[in-house]
Amino acid sequence: MSRIKDLQKNLFGGTTSNARQFGMIFTLVAIVLIFQIWTDGLTLRSDNLIALFQQNSYILILAIGMLMVIVAGHIDLSVGSIAAFTGILVAKSMTEWDLPWPAAIVFGLAIGAVIGAWQGFWVAYVGVPAFIVTLAGMLLFRGGNQFIGNAQSIPVPEGFREIGSGFLPEFGPNTGYNNATLLLGLAAAAAVVWREIRTRNTRRAMDADPAPMWVSILRMAIMVGVIAFASLRFASGRVGTSFPISGIILLLLVIAYSFYTRNTAGGRHIYAVGGNSRAAELSGVKLKRVNFFVMMNMSVLAALAGMIFVARSAASGPQDGNGWELDAIAAVFIGGAAVAGGIGTISGSIVGGLVMAVLNNGLQLQGVGTDKVQIIKGLVLLLAVAIDVYNKSQGRFSIIGSLMRPFRREDSAPPASPPDAERKPAKAAVSG
Amino acid sequence: MSNVPTLLEMRSITKEFPGVKALSDVNLVVRAGEIHAICGENGAGKSTLMKVLSGVYPYGSYDGQIVYQGSESKFSDIRASENAGIVIIHQELALIPGMSIAENIFLGNEPRKRGAIDWKAANRMALDLMARVGLQEDPDTLIKDIGVGKQQLVEIAKAFAKDVKLLILDEPTAALNEADSRHLLDLLRGFRSRGITSIMISHKLNEIEAIADQITILRDGRTVETLDVKADGVDEDRIVRGMVGRELSSRFPDHTPKIGDVFFEVRDWNVRHPISADRQVCKNESFVVRRGEIVGFAGLMGAGRTELAMSVFGRSYGVYESGTIIKDGKEIVLKSVADAIDNGLAYVSEDRKAIGLNLLDDIKSSTVAAKLSKISHHGVLSEVEEYQAAEAYRKELRTKAPSVDVGVSKLSGGNQQKVVLAKWMFTDPDLLILDEPTRGIDVGAKYEIYGIIQRLADEGKGVVVISSELPELIGLCDRIYTVFEGAITGEIARADATPENLMKQMTSTKKLATR
Numbered sequence: 001m002s003r004i005k006d007l008q009k010n011l012f013g014g015t016t017s018n019a020r021q022f023g024m025i026f027t028l029v030a031i032v033l034i035f036q037i038w039t040d041g042l043t044l045r046s047d048n049l050i051a052l053f054q055q056n057s058y059i060l061i062l063a064i065g066m067l068m069v070i071v072a073g074h075i076d077l078s079v080g081s082i083a084a085f086t087g088i089l090v091a092k093s094m095t096e097w098d099l100p101w102p103a104a105i106v107f108g109l110a111i112g113a114v115i116g117a118w119q120g121f122w123v124a125y126v127g128v129p130a131f132i133v134t135l136a137g138m139l140l141f142r143g144g145n146q147f148i149g150n151a152q153s154i155p156v157p158e159g160f161r162e163i164g165s166g167f168l169p170e171f172g173p174n175t176g177y178n179n180a181t182l183l184l185g186l187a188a189a190a191a192v193v194w195r196e197i198r199t200r201n202t203r204r205a206m207d208a209d210p211a212p213m214w215v216s217i218l219r220m221a222i223m224v225g226v227i228a229f230a231s232l233r234f235a236s237g238r239v240g241t242s243f244p245i246s247g248i249i250l251l252l253l254v255i256a257y258s259f260y261t262r263n264t265a266g267g268r269h270i271y272a273v274g275g276n277s278r279a280a281e282l283s284g285v286k287l288k289r290v291n292f293f294v295m296m297n298m299s300v301l302a303a304l305a306g307m308i309f310v311a312r313s314a315a316s317g318p319q320d321g322n323g324w325e326l327d328a329i330a331a332v333f334i335g336g337a338a339v340a341g342g343i344g345t346i347s348g349s350i351v352g353g354l355v356m357a358v359l360n361n362g363l364q365l366q367g368v369g370t371d372k373v374q375i376i377k378g379l380v381l382l383l384a385v386a387i388d389v390y391n392k393s394q395g396r397f398s399i400i401g402s403l404m405r406p407f408r409r410e411d412s413a414p415p416a417s418p419p420d421a422e423r424k425p426a427k428a429a430v431s432g
Numbered sequence: 433m434s435n436v437p438t439l440l441e442m443r444s445i446t447k448e449f450p451g452v453k454a455l456s457d458v459n460l461v462v463r464a465g466e467i468h469a470i471c472g473e474n475g476a477g478k479s480t481l482m483k484v485l486s487g488v489y490p491y492g493s494y495d496g497q498i499v500y501q502g503s504e505s506k507f508s509d510i511r512a513s514e515n516a517g518i519v520i521i522h523q524e525l526a527l528i529p530g531m532s533i534a535e536n537i538f539l540g541n542e543p544r545k546r547g548a549i550d551w552k553a554a555n556r557m558a559l560d561l562m563a564r565v566g567l568q569e570d571p572d573t574l575i576k577d578i579g580v581g582k583q584q585l586v587e588i589a590k591a592f593a594k595d596v597k598l599l600i601l602d603e604p605t606a607a608l609n610e611a612d613s614r615h616l617l618d619l620l621r622g623f624r625s626r627g628i629t630s631i632m633i634s635h636k637l638n639e640i641e642a643i644a645d646q647i648t649i650l651r652d653g654r655t656v657e658t659l660d661v662k663a664d665g666v667d668e669d670r671i672v673r674g675m676v677g678r679e680l681s682s683r684f685p686d687h688t689p690k691i692g693d694v695f696f697e698v699r700d701w702n703v704r705h706p707i708s709a710d711r712q713v714c715k716n717e718s719f720v721v722r723r724g725e726i727v728g729f730a731g732l733m734g735a736g737r738t739e740l741a742m743s744v745f746g747r748s749y750g751v752y753e754s755g756t757i758i759k760d761g762k763e764i765v766l767k768s769v770a771d772a773i774d775n776g777l778a779y780v781s782e783d784r785k786a787i788g789l790n791l792l793d794d795i796k797s798s799t800v801a802a803k804l805s806k807i808s809h810h811g812v813l814s815e816v817e818e819y820q821a822a823e824a825y826r827k828e829l830r831t832k833a834p835s836v837d838v839g840v841s842k843l844s845g846g847n848q849q850k851v852v853l854a855k856w857m858f859t860d861p862d863l864l865i866l867d868e869p870t871r872g873i874d875v876g877a878k879y880e881i882y883g884i885i886q887r888l889a890d891e892g893k894g895v896v897v898i899s900s901e902l903p904e905l906i907g908l909c910d911r912i913y914t915v916f917e918g919a920i921t922g923e924i925a926r927a928d929a930t931p932e933n934l935m936k937q938m939t940s941t942k943k944l945a946t947r
Binding site (some may be wrong): 261272284 | 746769811816
């Protein structure tokens with residue numbers, strides 16, 4: 001096999017899901033580069049990157065929860081309102097009831113859990129469609145926010161603001177960079193190498209040939225290069241700035257939830273329920289429990305997102321979180337999730353969210369008005385999902401999956417016998 | 433027979449999909465006024481051929497020629513072929529459950545008066561069409577309120593509303609019970625005497641033998657042969673030989689049962705319908721299963737066999753009323769599917785696509801789906817063990833797939849069924865309940881599935897087989913219970929099992945006096 005073929009086959013594609021995930025990253029990189037050129041280098045400047053993360057971390061946190069809700073076959077329209085409702089209560093708890101800020105954060109998460117239990121109860125145990133339950137929740141908690149806050153803003157104290165606008169601290173010798181951020185980058189690079197080694201071992205254990213060594217090394221080099229670039233950028237911003245705390249929270253959540261959805265029975269059950277709930281039930285999956293969990297989890301994450309937003313803007317207001325649900329849902333669908341449920345990944349949704357974020361940011365840097373930005377974002381969402389739907393009707397994988405078709409392992413080569421003729425055999429992908 | 437005019441000729445049809453040649457050089461000649469059967473294993477290309485004919489795959493997307501009523505036809509879509517009088521009735525009925533019979537018959541073809549639908553005329557015409565297919569119902573009855581058999585008739589009436597000349601039926605009796613099947617076949621004979629030509633795709637070879645004038649056999653996307661039923665003296669074995677390309681010496685593998693003691697018992701089982709609480713779906717049913725025994729459940733469609741099985745399997749159907757389950761001498765209470773799995777029960781559902789599999793999954797994750805704990809360590813799934821388990825079953829059951837990473841939606845019916853079997857074998861059950869384990873599966877794969885069932889029994893498991901095909905039950909089972917209207921009406925040992933015997937018990941309400 002020629003080297004080019006080796007590369008095509010293996011660079012981004014250990015497994016199908018890996019391939020898709022990398023495919024989305026590929027799209028994101030393209031958009032970043034386009035804006036980098038268009039904005040004369042403004043896009044990747046330290047302060048812009050930092051702002052980008054701070055401004056979007058709460059949407060991305062919502063996207064994590066939303067992905068699980070959508071994979072399970074539901075939707076949550078209430079996240080923006082829940083974020084606002086939690087925000088005002090938390091702000092009030094600190095300013096009027098003098099709760100110390102760490103306790104206020106716990107209080108906020110508890111509010112999210114209670115609201116989530118409320119919504120999960122209706123969805124899972126009564127059987128009201130999540131669309132309706134959360135539409136009601138959207139009104140309910142928006143009204144609740146304005147009722148409690150008298151439609152006024154309530155400021156939050158200094159310590160609390162850290163989770164929204166804080167940065168990794170400065171310490172150690174003066175290197176001209178933020179040392180904590182550099183360490184974080186090092187840890188990330190080590191994780192990439194560790195993962196690569198693990199993947200190779202896993203594939204060997206599964207009787208499949210691991211990618212050729214030089215491909216593995218190239219892949220690691222690219223990843224480590226990106227990480228190095230990013231950590232240097234984040235570490236070299238204005239003095240006092242570095243990698244944002246909200247970014248750290250996001251990172252931890254992404255890692256934890258990716259692990260949960262991919263490597264645990266609970267995560268598998270969410271996909272099973274979304275793929276075929278009756279089949280899942282007959283395989284011993286506790287349907288109600290899964291539905292309850294995803295709805296409740298979403299509300300907890302919405303509460304967290306709301307607190308981060310309040311912390312960043314230093315006050316909780318009556319219009320906080322307006323339209324967040326739509327941004328989160330858009331991120332998940334751009335990230336390759338299926339409207340009917342059962343398909344989607346956390347990392348895909350994050351990349352989907354970043355695509356929207358970079359687009360937003362780049363257009364604003366260029367001075368494009370919010371009117372036009374909205375038009376463009378709407379078209380991007382429509383186009384991304386339309387390509388996805390079209391590709392599926394052609395029997396191919398999702399949008400970005402199809403972009404990456406040449407990189408996929410030949411795991412969907414035509415089966416030995418022609419597939420059931422009622423379905424389109426076209427589903428068999430041609431490997432590059 | 434050459435004086436009978438030809439209605440349709442499909443000449444060297446070739447249809448390719450990326451990576452797969454679904455049809456290559458297929459020829460089909462249908463004479464006017466005959467019933468022409470198309471046989472072949474799953475994946476042989478039957479349905480693809482019919483989709484080419486009916487314009488689902490438009491002219492230009494395939495190679496070859498369709499000559500219909502003497503001239504070449506180039507159908508651009510289904511509407512074009514319907515206008516020419518070719519109507520296809522799919523296996524999955526295309527009716528709208530919440531609409532009435534009349535509304536369904538004229539859907540997309542509504543009789544109009546000054547732009548508005550003329551319901552008076554529609555109902556009148558519907559009654560007329562319904563009479564032609566022998567359907568006695570109020571045309572205002574909703575589709576969801578009539579049985580599958582009658583729904584099938586509505587589909588045919590719908591075809592007549594379009595002035596059909598060539599009626600194509602894809603597995604028309606797959607979902608029907610014996611009585612409804614017989615009615616449908618009689619109907620087709622009636623159409624033949626009125627000059628309507630039919631093409632019928634079916635796996636039920638006895639029906640084909642009984643009704644078809646000619647049979648075209650496809651294998652691996654090619655025409656094998658066209659047989660004239662009367663002239664060639666065709667019987668089932670002859671058709672099977674054409675389909676599989678070899679002689680199947682027997683439809684069932686040889687097997688000497690090693691039957692042990694009773695280990696599973698259901699006593700006085702009573703279950704009510706989940707919605708209409710006054711309907712009892714299981715009436716005081718009791719049965720036993722021995723180790724190493726294959727126990728059959730015979731009954732007409734709607735007799736309540738599936739309901740019995742599912743209600744035993746962790747109350748996954750209906751509302752439990754009373755009754756006990758005893759396993760290995762101890763009473764067990766199964767309140768959920770998870771309980772049932774933990775207690776060594778497995779239920780392979782009758783509809784693998786709708787409730788048996790998550791079609792988005794690959795073979796790997798489907799195989800382990802019912803017992804994730806077996807590949808988990810401290811809550812973390814092991815990809816390697818998942819792969820190893822799936823691969824072992826793929827080899828053991830000889831599932832045809834290049835690897836276990838392949839999506840189950842890409843497999844043929846027989847191979848999907850093997851994945852479902854693997855999924856439940858993976859749970860290490862003591863009792864396997866198989867509901868219509870060979871429905872929609874071709875002859876070769878059926879033989880393999882029978883072999884698997886027998887091996888499972890030989891391992892000392894109890895196997896319950898629910899089937900609507902009496903020859904299957906008679907050939908496979910050591911003992912057969914008959915079920916009628918939610919009650920067990922008989923228990924027949926292998927030696928006494930004949931279709932007549934079973935049929936008598938399946939249609940009588942005489943309660944079994946002794947067990």
